[in-house]
Amino acid sequence: MADDPIALFDSWFAEAKASEINDPDAMALATADKDGDPSVRMVLLKGHGPDGFVFYTNEDSNKGQDLAENPNAALLFHWKSLRRQVRVxxxxxxxxxxxxxxxxxxxxxxxxxxxxxxxxxxPLPDRATFEDRYEQVKQRFEGEAVPRPSNWGGYRVLPLVMEFWQDREHRLHERRLFLAQEDGSWIEGLLYP
Structure with a gap:
């Protein structure tokens, strides 16, 4: 059993990429605004490693506003085919x-x-408005590279807590909890299912 949660995640993620039919990189992203009101949505993992888990979005979106006000988040990966999940x-x-x-x-x-x-x-008044804007942008950048909009960027969730959940018969699941330490190491424990 790995004692490094990033290495364990790498192993589970590789298995998920081999077994999940759709979007093994899909993760639920939970944020909260300055008042602590929560919100959750699905995003795609676009990079990960010891330095964290990366996703990209419009920074003016609700999630971007939440993260500007309260730079804390939780992620959840659920790989149904493997009967596993990882919380970060x-x-x-x-x-x-x-x-x-x-x-x-x-x-x-x-x-x-x-x-x-x-x-x-x-708010979007109707679908035609969005489709018209798309066509205008398409014409604007015709024949040239499309630059990144200034309000579109990425975020890195730096893990402090990682939990690995494995389904077991009779709901006798296995839960491994890793807590980050200030020196960069991790301590590990088990949780009751």
């Missing part, structure tokens, strides 16, 4: 502009244009 809790920092630019350049052109056309989380 930690504080959040923005990724560098260079890192955001590099990732944005890997997105499909259509997704890049969509980032420009969408005022994510803002």
């Amino acid at each position: 809790e930690g504080w959040v920092e923005r990724v560098s502009d260079d890192e955001a630019n590099a990732y944005f350049a890997t997105r499909s052109r259509e997704s890049q244009l969509g980032a420009w056309a969408s005022d994510q989380s803002s």
